[in-house]
Amino acid sequence: xxxxxxxxxxxxxxxxxxxxxxxxxxxxxxxxxxxxxxxxxxxxxxxxxxxxxxxxxxxxxxxxxxxxxxxxxxxxxxxxxxxxxxxxxxxxxxxxxxxxxxxxxxxxxxxxxxxxxxxxxxxxxxxxxxxxxxxxxxxxxxxxxxxxxxxxxxxxxxxxxxxxxxxxxxxxxxxxxxxxxxxxxxxxxxxxxxxxxxxxxxxxxxxxxxxxxxxxxxxxxxxxxxxxxxxxxxxxxxxxxxxxxxxxxxxxxxxxxxxxxxxxxxxxxxxxxxxxxxxxxxxxxxxxxxxxxxxxxxxxxxxxxxxxxxxxxxxxxxxxxxxxxxxxx
Amino acid sequence: xxxxxxxxxxxxxxxxxxxxxxxxxxxxxxxxxxxxxxxxxxxxxxxxxxxxxxxxxxxxxxxxxxxxxxxxxxxxxxxxxxxxxxxxxxxxxxxxxxxxxxxxxxxxxxxxxxxxxxxxxxxxxxxxxxxxxxxxxxxxxxxxxxxxxxxxxxxxxxxxxxxxxxxxxxxxxxxxxxxxxxxxxxxxxxxxxxxxxxxxxxxxxxxxxxxxxxxxxxxxxxxxxxxxxxxxxxxxxxxxxxxxxxxxxxxxxxx
Numbered sequence: 001x002x003x004x005x006x007x008x009x010x011x012x013x014x015x016x017x018x019x020x021x022x023x024x025x026x027x028x029x030x031x032x033x034x035x036x037x038x039x040x041x042x043x044x045x046x047x048x049x050x051x052x053x054x055x056x057x058x059x060x061x062x063x064x065x066x067x068x069x070x071x072x073x074x075x076x077x078x079x080x081x082x083x084x085x086x087x088x089x090x091x092x093x094x095x096x097x098x099x100x101x102x103x104x105x106x107x108x109x110x111x112x113x114x115x116x117x118x119x120x121x122x123x124x125x126x127x128x129x130x131x132x133x134x135x136x137x138x139x140x141x142x143x144x145x146x147x148x149x150x151x152x153x154x155x156x157x158x159x160x161x162x163x164x165x166x167x168x169x170x171x172x173x174x175x176x177x178x179x180x181x182x183x184x185x186x187x188x189x190x191x192x193x194x195x196x197x198x199x200x201x202x203x204x205x206x207x208x209x210x211x212x213x214x215x216x217x218x219x220x221x222x223x224x225x226x227x228x229x230x231x232x233x234x235x236x237x238x239x240x241x242x243x244x245x246x247x248x249x250x251x252x253x254x255x256x257x258x259x260x261x262x263x264x265x266x267x268x269x270x271x272x273x274x275x276x277x278x279x280x281x282x283x284x285x286x287x288x289x290x291x292x293x294x295x296x297x298x299x300x301x302x303x304x305x306x307x308x309x310x311x312x313x314x315x316x317x318x319x320x321x322x323x324x325x326x327x328x329x
Numbered sequence: 330x331x332x333x334x335x336x337x338x339x340x341x342x343x344x345x346x347x348x349x350x351x352x353x354x355x356x357x358x359x360x361x362x363x364x365x366x367x368x369x370x371x372x373x374x375x376x377x378x379x380x381x382x383x384x385x386x387x388x389x390x391x392x393x394x395x396x397x398x399x400x401x402x403x404x405x406x407x408x409x410x411x412x413x414x415x416x417x418x419x420x421x422x423x424x425x426x427x428x429x430x431x432x433x434x435x436x437x438x439x440x441x442x443x444x445x446x447x448x449x450x451x452x453x454x455x456x457x458x459x460x461x462x463x464x465x466x467x468x469x470x471x472x473x474x475x476x477x478x479x480x481x482x483x484x485x486x487x488x489x490x491x492x493x494x495x496x497x498x499x500x501x502x503x504x505x506x507x508x509x510x511x512x513x514x515x516x517x518x519x520x521x522x523x524x525x526x527x528x529x530x531x532x533x534x535x536x537x538x539x540x541x542x543x544x545x546x547x548x549x550x551x552x553x554x555x556x557x558x559x560x561x562x563x564x565x566x567x568x569x570x571x572x573x574x575x576x577x578x579x580x581x582x583x584x
Contacts, residue, residue, distance in 0.1 A: 011583070048432040051581050073434040084429035086339075088346035100335040101433045145429070 001026045001183040002047065002153060007056035009042050016042040018207040019056070024200075027180045031198030031215070032187035039207040040187040041081055044155050047185070048078040061152050074103055077151035077182075079159055083142025087131025091122055091141055094130050095148055102149035112148055119174060120144040121167075135162040143171070147178075154178065156186040160193060172197050227306040229255060230289060231274040233299035243275055246292050248283040252276070272301055332435040333443045340417070340447025349416075350451055353409055357455045364401045365462045368394045390472045391552070399480045399550045402459070403543050406452075406488055407516045413451055414495025415509035417444050418577075422503045437577050441496065441570055448492045449485075456484060476552030483549025486562035490542050491516055493569025500576040519543075 002024040009017040017039040024030045032040050046053045047060060049069045058065045063072040086094055095113045104112050117123040120140045125133060130141060139162050146154055159175065160168045175197055178184060188194060194201050195215040203211040232239040244252040255274040279285040286303065293300045344350035372394040421427040430440050463477060494515060499508040523541045527534065538544045542565070545558040 045428075050428055050432050070434045070436070073432055076432070078428075078432045080425060080428045080432075082425040084424070084426040086343065086426055087424070088343055093342075097335065097339050098429065098433075101332055101430070101435050103434055 001061060002185065003059045004043070004047070005057045007043065007046055007053045007058055009046060009051070010054045016207055017046070020204065020207070020209050022202050022209065022212055024183055024185060026183055028200060029175065029179045029184045029186065029198045031194035031201040032185060032204065033189065033191070033194055033201055034204040035189060038204045040204060041157055043204070044078070044157050044185065044187060048076055048155055049073050074149070075152045077146035077149065077154045079142045079146040079156045081157045083138045083145070085130035085138055085141060088129060090127050090129055091117070091133070092126045094141065095144055098145045099148045104149050112150070116144040116147045119147065121170060136164060136167050139163055140167070140171070143174070152183060154182050154184045156184065158187055160188070160190070228277045228279070228286065228289065229274065229302065229304050229306050230277050231272055231302040232293050233272040233301055235298065237296065237298065239273060239293070239298065240275055242292055242296065243277050243289060246285055246288045248279045248285040248288065249277055250280055251278040253278070276306060332439040333446065336435070336440055336443025337447040337450065340444055341450050344447070344451045349412065353412060353451065354455050354458055357405060357409055358458045360405045361402055361459045362462060364398055368398045390470050391476045395472065395477060395480065396550045399484065400546070402484060403487060403546055404520070406484065407491065407520055410452070410488065410491040410495055410516065411509045411512035413448050414492055414499050415505045415512060416499070417448065417496055418500040419502055419505040419508045431581065437574055441573050441577065445493060445496055445570060448496065449489060452488045452492065453485065456481060473552070476550065479552045479554050480550040482554065483546045483558070486559065487542055487546050490562055490565040490569065493566045493573070497569050497572040497576060500573050500580070
């Protein structure tokens with residue numbers, strides 16, 4: 001449905017997007033993940049025909065966005081990063097205007113406006129001026145605007161930005177319900193959002209595609225390995241070597257460098273060193289670790305999994321480049 | 330054409346959703362009214378004098394009053410037009426709504442024409458209000474209607490030139506104040522270029538007065554619709570719109 005082939009976009013000497021290729025199948029939701037400035041918005045702007053690419057081709061619904069822009073745009077709904085609202089128009093007037101320039105016939109327009117307002121939960125603000133809406137409503141009116149002409153392809157630049165948790169859930173549900181009839185590309189930098197809504201993810205960083213995969217594979221890969229925090233009263237023994245000898249363990253790192261609390265309690269005393277034990281994914285090494293420690297007569301003072309926070313995951317995505325994989329055909 | 334209308338309609342509604350449309354119409358009517366009064370008084374005095382000297386019926390209201398009035402109106406128009414065009418593109422760029430327009434199935438030309446005709450509609454409304462004064466003039470005197478109609482046509486065409494230039498300047502910047510000021514400065518230059526012409530040689534003067542927007546209005550106000558002037562104004566408008574199209578397109582490439 002959407003095909004991007006070797007797209008490059010340069011602004012003067014700055015290359016914002018460098019040789020990006022991916023495909024989106026009909027009815028699929030593709031997540032576009034990456035930090036700010038990674039090239040997500042630029043790629044979306046190229047797909048929507050807002051700006052041409054410096055190199056490469058992109059087709060939307062079978063139409064080249066550069067050679068047949070009108071045909072491609074007719075089939076595309078786009079929610080830019082900032083919802084493109086006219087502050088003086090009421091929500092109803094605004095949606096009617098957008099419907100008009102998107103080519104919705106006048107006799108169907110009022111009905112379409114009602115439908116999209118109901119779907120995006122903005123009907124209660126129908127006669128409020130767009131300039132006086134809260135951030136959450138603006139975002140949803142922006143989404144309504146993208147849906148007005150019932151396009152085959154939806155391109156959503158951070159559709160849940162600025163929404164409260166309840167609205168985020170509603171919006172994700174809405175986006176999921178749109179899949180199937182619509183092909184959706186959405187960008188975000190929120191990992192769980194991708195996991196919950198998208199079937200496939202493109203990770204982009206500094207203008208390069210660094211990974212294309214399903215969210216499940218991706219999170220597994222991002223976690224890389226399961227990590228346990230283990231503190232052992234080894235009474236002078238080399239606990240590190242013992243832990244490293246446990247089957248399934250890939251790496252043992254001393255955790256003594258962890259920042260101390262104000263009372264110094266966070267620092268492991270010399271006779272009770274702490275370690276971060278990494279193991280192969282999908283292998284639960286907790287029992288073996290405990291047995292190895294206890295069978296030597298040492299005290300197992302603490303053992304807990306080290307969970308990767310979202311921030312950790314995000315940092316890993318954006319600072320460590322993942323090995324590039326061939327896009328799924 | 331349908332898209333041009335949709336955008337023109339949106340533009341007109343935007344003018345009247347904010348006070349700007351009402352302020353412009355009011356201000357223009359007020360200033361036009363002031364000049365109307367002044368010229369009427371002058372005409373009154375002169376025609377009385379002429380009658381005293383026994384040249385009854387010699388005073389031509391079209392020549393003596395309407396011509397001056399329209400020439401002054403042209404100056405007021407020059408001052409008010411930047412306020413119509415300064416926000417057209419700048420505002421869309423600043424608020425990001427340009428992204429909606431450029432990703433909709435409409436061509437750049439349709440957007441530009443829509444904006445131009447939207448602005449022209451507001452301008453026509455400004456002119457229409459002044460017709461009330463002319464109607465009053467018909468009540469108290471009997472001027473010829475043809476030169477007046479031609480004068481209005483001239484004003485409309487001249488305003489179109491200002492609008493297309495203003496549209497172009499607005500497409501260059503995100504900042505409406507900058508757009509407004511640059512437009513105003515450009516109009517002022519197009520107007521005073523006449524004065525330069527007057528103080529230079531005959532060849533130069535011919536060229537300069539041909540270039541001056543307001544110079545071409547004179548024949549219209551005298552009741553002459555000369556194709557030379559119509560062509561001048563229409564090509565000026567087309568050129569302004571063409572520049573706007575180039576500017577929008579280049580913006581798109583530069584991103």
